[in-house]
Amino acid sequence: MVDAELYHIIHGAKDGNQEAFAELVRRYKGHVYRYAVGMLNSRMDAEDVSQEAFVKAFYSLSGLDNEYAFSSWMMTIVSNLCKDRLKKRNKEQDFRDEPDECIADSSVSDPLAKLSVEESLARLSVDHREVILLHDVQGYQYEEIAKLLNVPIGTVKSRLFTARMSLRKELAKEDQE
Amino acid sequence: MTYHLEDQLSAYMDGELTVEERQQVESHLESCESCQVLLEELLSVQSTVIHAFGRIQEPEDLEIRVLQALSDKKERATAEKGWLLVPLAAFVSLVILWFAAGAIFAKVLHGFLKLMIALVYMGSHLLSGVPVLSGLTVLLSLLIITASVYSLRRLLQTSTS
Numbered sequence: 001m002v003d004a005e006l007y008h009i010i011h012g013a014k015d016g017n018q019e020a021f022a023e024l025v026r027r028y029k030g031h032v033y034r035y036a037v038g039m040l041n042s043r044m045d046a047e048d049v050s051q052e053a054f055v056k057a058f059y060s061l062s063g064l065d066n067e068y069a070f071s072s073w074m075m076t077i078v079s080n081l082c083k084d085r086l087k088k089r090n091k092e093q094d095f096r097d098e099p100d101e102c103i104a105d106s107s108v109s110d111p112l113a114k115l116s117v118e119e120s121l122a123r124l125s126v127d128h129r130e131v132i133l134l135h136d137v138q139g140y141q142y143e144e145i146a147k148l149l150n151v152p153i154g155t156v157k158s159r160l161f162t163a164r165m166s167l168r169k170e171l172a173k174e175d176q177e
Numbered sequence: 178m179t180y181h182l183e184d185q186l187s188a189y190m191d192g193e194l195t196v197e198e199r200q201q202v203e204s205h206l207e208s209c210e211s212c213q214v215l216l217e218e219l220l221s222v223q224s225t226v227i228h229a230f231g232r233i234q235e236p237e238d239l240e241i242r243v244l245q246a247l248s249d250k251k252e253r254a255t256a257e258k259g260w261l262l263v264p265l266a267a268f269v270s271l272v273i274l275w276f277a278a279g280a281i282f283a284k285v286l287h288g289f290l291k292l293m294i295a296l297v298y299m300g301s302h303l304l305s306g307v308p309v310l311s312g313l314t315v316l317l318s319l320l321i322i323t324a325s326v327y328s329l330r331r332l333l334q335t336s337t338s
Contacts, residue, residue: 018247025240033235047236054243055250117229135191136223137230142193161187168222 010067013058021061025054028071031138032078038133039082041122049085053078072148075138079130079148086126120170128163135160181209186216190223 006027012020032053036046056077064073121129134140134148142160146153182205188194189202206212236242275282304311 018244022240022244025243029239029243030235033239034230034233037233038230047239047242050235050239051242051246055246058247117225121226132226133230136226142188142191157188157193158184160191161184164187164219164222167226168218171222171225 006070007067010064010070014061014064014067016062021058024057024070028074029054031071032074034137035075035078035133036082037118038121038137039079039126039129040085041118045085049078049081053081056081072140072144075134075140076148083126116171120167120173123170124163124166127159128166131156131160132163132167181205181212183212183215186212186219190216190220 009020009023009027013024029050033046033050036049036053037043040046040049053074057074060077064070121132124132130149131145134145135142140148142153142156145156149156151159182189182202185194185198185202189199194202206216304314
C-alpha cells in the first residue's frame with residue numbers, strides 16, 4: 001500500500017527531484033537489498049545490484065505510469081538485474097563450482113543459523129527462490145506476485161508450495177549436517 | 178486410500194484459499210496427523226525464512242553510494258557533451274576566421290598564382306631561346322623516365338618474390 005506521503009515522494013522523484021529520490025532509496029533500500037541477497041546469496045553482488053537497481057530506477061522513473069505501482073515496479077527492476085547476474089555467473093561457470101562469497105553479518109548473533117537459510121535457499125531454482133522471497137520476505141500476496149511475474153495465480157500457488165517443500169528438505173539436510 | 182490436501186496447505190497458511198477450500202482443509206486436518214505435521218513444518222520453514230531475512234541489515238552507505246553513482250553519471254554525461262562541443266567549436270572558429278581574414282587570404286593566393294605563371298613562362302622562354310639547353314632537357318627527361326621504369330620493375334620483382 002502506498003500512503004499519501006509516499007505518493008508525493010514518488011511523484012516528486014518522478015519529476016526529477018533528487019531529494020525525493022534519496023528519500024525513496026532510504027525507504028526501499030532494505031527491501032531491495034534483502035531480495036538481492038536472497039536471490040544471489042552474495043552480499044557483495046547484492047550491494048552492486050541494489051545500487052544498479054536504484055540508478056536504473058532514477059533514470060526510468062519518468063516512465064512509471066502509476067505511483068501506486070512503484071514498489072512492484074522497483075522489485076521488477078531488481079529481479080531482472082538479479083536474473084541477469086545469475087545468467088552471467090552461469091556463463092562463467094562459477095555458480096556451482098565455487099561457493100559464493102558469504103560474509104557473515106557482524107550484527108547477527110548466530111551467523112551460522114542465518115547462513116544456512118541463505119545457503120539452503122540458494123540451492124532452490126531461481127523461480128522457487130523468487131516466490132519465497134516475494135511472499136515471505138517482501139510480503140506480497142499471491143495476486144500481486146502473479147502480476148509481478150506475469151503468471152497465473154494458480155502457478156504462484158503451486159510454485160510456492162513446491163518451493164517450500166524443497167526448502168524444507170534443504171533445511172532438514174542442513175540440520176543433519 | 179486417503180486423499181491428502183498437501184498442495185493446499187501452503188495456500189491455507191497464507192490465507193489464500195476460498196472459504197470453501199479452507200473449510201475442506203480444516204476438516205481434513207482434524208483427522209489427518211501427517212498433514213498436521215506437514216503444516217507445522219511448513220509454518221516453521223516460513224518463520225525461519227522471515228526471521229533470517231529480517232536480521233539482514235542493508236549496508237549503511239548504500240544510499241550514499243547510489244547518490245554518488247548518480248552524480249558520477251551526471252558528470253560523465255556533461256563531460257561527454259563537452260567533448261562533442263570541441264569539433265563544433267573548431268568548425269565555428271574556422272568559419273569566423275574565413276570571414277575575418279578571407280579577403281587577405283584570397284589576395285595572397287592570387288599573388289602566388291601570378292608568380293607561378295610568370296616563373297613557368299620565364300622557364301619556357303629560356304628553353305626555347307637556347308636550343309642546346311632544350312636538347313639537354315629532353316635528354317634529362319628521358320633519363321629520368323628510364324631510371325623510374327627500371328626502379329619500378331625492380332621494386333615489383335622484389336615484392337612478388
